[in-house]
Amino acid sequence: MAITRITAPALQSVREPNFRNIVINGDMAVSQRATSTASVTTNGYHACDRFRWASGPSTTAVVTISQDTDVPTGEGFATSFKVDVTTADASLDAADNIMVQQKFEGQNLQYLAKGTSDAKSTTLSFWVKSTKTGTYIATLYDRDNSRIISKSYTVSVSDTWEKKSVTFAGDTTGALGNDTGASLDVWWWVGGGSNYTSGSLATSWETYTAANIAPGQVNFLDSTSNNFLLTGVQLEAGSVATDFEVVPFGQNVERCCRYYQKYAKTVGPLQKNYYVGVNVSTSLADFQIDLVTPMRAAPTFGQSGTASDYNIDAVACAAIPTSAQGTSECGAGIRLTATGTPLVNKEAAYSTMVNSDSYFGFDAEL
Numbered sequence: 001m002a003i004t005r006i007t008a009p010a011l012q013s014v015r016e017p018n019f020r021n022i023v024i025n026g027d028m029a030v031s032q033r034a035t036s037t038a039s040v041t042t043n044g045y046h047a048c049d050r051f052r053w054a055s056g057p058s059t060t061a062v063v064t065i066s067q068d069t070d071v072p073t074g075e076g077f078a079t080s081f082k083v084d085v086t087t088a089d090a091s092l093d094a095a096d097n098i099m100v101q102q103k104f105e106g107q108n109l110q111y112l113a114k115g116t117s118d119a120k121s122t123t124l125s126f127w128v129k130s131t132k133t134g135t136y137i138a139t140l141y142d143r144d145n146s147r148i149i150s151k152s153y154t155v156s157v158s159d160t161w162e163k164k165s166v167t168f169a170g171d172t173t174g175a176l177g178n179d180t181g182a183s184l185d186v187w188w189w190v191g192g193g194s195n196y197t198s199g200s201l202a203t204s205w206e207t208y209t210a211a212n213i214a215p216g217q218v219n220f221l222d223s224t225s226n227n228f229l230l231t232g233v234q235l236e237a238g239s240v241a242t243d244f245e246v247v248p249f250g251q252n253v254e255r256c257c258r259y260y261q262k263y264a265k266t267v268g269p270l271q272k273n274y275y276v277g278v279n280v281s282t283s284l285a286d287f288q289i290d291l292v293t294p295m296r297a298a299p300t301f302g303q304s305g306t307a308s309d310y311n312i313d314a315v316a317c318a319a320i321p322t323s324a325q326g327t328s329e330c331g332a333g334i335r336l337t338a339t340g341t342p343l344v345n346k347e348a349a350y351s352t353m354v355n356s357d358s359y360f361g362f363d364a365e366l
Contacts, residue, residue, distance in 0.1 A: 021245040022109070022122075023102055023186070024050045024255045026233035028067055028079040032262040032269065033361075036066035038086070045365065048081045049256035051230075052101040052365075059096045059191070061221040062087035071231055072127050072161035076246070080129075080231035083190065083220075090222040096193040097214075098221060099139075100230065103366035105296065106144065106176040106183030112237060114142070119170030124186060125241035127163050127232040130155045131225055134218035137201070138166055139187040145174030146208040150201055152216055159227070165241035171205040180296050182366035186235055189213075190220040190228055257293045259366070264359040275334075275351045282341035285312045285349040286324045287334045294329045295364040301332065302361035309358035312338045312351050321360065332362055 028048040037046035039062055043054045046065040053065055068082035081100065092098075112120045124138055132155065139150040151166035176183040189196075192214040199211030206212065220226055232244045247255070253269045263272045270292060277287030291299075301323035303309075310317045315338045324333030336351055343349065353359070 017245050017247045017251070019245070019247075020236045020242070021247075022104060022235040023233045025252055026126075026231075026244065027077050027246070027252075028081045028231050029249055030252055030256045030269065031067040031079075032256065032260060036064060038064045040065050045260065048079070049260060050102055051081050052103070053083070054101050054187075055098045057095055058093045059089045059098060059221065060087065061085060061089035061098065061191075063221075068229060070129070070229060072129075072163075075127065075232060076244075077127070077231045080127075080229045083228040085221055085224050085226045088222055088224050088226075089191075090219070092191055092193040092219060092221070094193040094195045096191065097196050098189070098191040100188040100190070102186050102233075103182040104184045105180050105366065107178050107180060109176050109184055110178055112170070112176070114171050115145075115173060115175030117172055119172050120237045121167055121170045121239050122235055122237055123165055123167045123239055123241045124235045125163065125165035125232070125244075126230055126234065127161055128153075128155060129159060129161045129227070129229040130220065131159050131227050132218055132220045132223070133158050135216040137189040137192075137214040137217045139185075139189065139213055140168050141185040141187060141208075142171065142174055142176065142183070143185065144177050144183045147171065147174055147205055148202050148208050148213055149205045150213055151203060152201060163232070167239045169204060173205065188230065189217045192217045254293050257291070258296050259364055261291055261295070261299070261362045262359050263289065263361075265353040266356045273353050277334075277349045277351065279343040279345050279347050279349045280335075281345055282343050283318075283338050285336050285338070285343060285351065286326075287336065287349070287351055288326055289332045289334065289360065291330055291332060291362065295362065296329070296366070297364045298328050299332065299362035299364040301327070301334070302363060304355075304358050306355075307337075309353060309355045310336060310351060311354055312336050312343065312349055314352075315339060315342045316354075329364070332360075334360060
């Protein structure tokens with residue numbers, strides 16, 4: 001039997017992703033902030049990294065957003081993004097717009113040649129499961145030039161995983177900025193008021209017209225029985241939906257960490273419970289964290305909101321941690337305040353997290 005030798009470049013192409021998928025964390029594997037957030041009424045990132053819930057401005061719907069283990073059978077996925085309606089809104093106001101989003105940096109999209117005669121089409125593919133059947137809308141929104149294009153898809157069977165794909169034509173108008181700002185979004189609509197549904201669906205690129213974005217969209221929020229799940233999300237150049245591009249978990253975490261990093265005592269991929277710094281007075285100490293990967297921009301700082309979750313040299317903190325000098329895309333400064341004046345100025349200090357929900361968070365989302 002003849003033996004065929006596999007060359008090193010061929011092996012490399014099998015082992016390593018080429019990042020044709022523009023979407024980050026499309027398999028929903030990374031969920032740094034939380035695995036479940038209840039009573040959600042505000043915009044933001046509540047579970048799976050890079051997938052943002054947008055709800056407003058006046059809907060009364062309340063949802064739970066989670067990283068779930070309900071996935072399509074035999075497709076190689078372990079987790080999904082789930083929206084569970086816990087308080088329904090059966091009659092949306094005209095201005096209400098409710099959706100799942102992901103935003104992309106313009107500098108990562110230059111190869112799409114948007115705004116030129118060579119503009120490339122893109123194809124969005126994903127697995128979806130919803131209790132509410134009917135027509136749903138997927139939209140690309142060009143933030144730099146205020147342009148939109150939308151395509152409809154149908155959830156045919158209630159509470160059943162279905163694979164969908166839609167192709168968006170290339171846009172010869174409006175180049176995307178070659179920078180770190182938000183240039184392009186993908187939106188999965190789950191509900192829209194008449195301001196967004198009363199026109200004709202913008203199946204070709206056009207100047208942003210709210211009424212043409214989501215005509216035909218069902219109101220998924222009309223019942224507390226409704227769930228909406230996504231996984232296997234891929235956006236790629238071309239008019240054909242290829243197989244989902246698997247990215248190793250470590251690389252997936254690193255890509256997510258460009259936008260958010262959470263250092264926690266016992267949960268998440270960035271567990272860390274010992275920080276070294278210096279006392280800058282008898283009650284204050286500064287600590288510098290070398291971020292695991294450079295972030296998109298100098299991040300904003302977040303923490304658990306409870307002073308007793310942290311200590312300095314085994315002394316309880318008297319105030320919640322704050323951001324300190326030295327914060328940049330590559331590192332972050334944190335200042336802690338000890339109870340009383342137990343510290344020796346200019347000596348080395350160490351800090352630990354006291355409780356399981358203690359964390360330091362750094363946010364550079366789009």
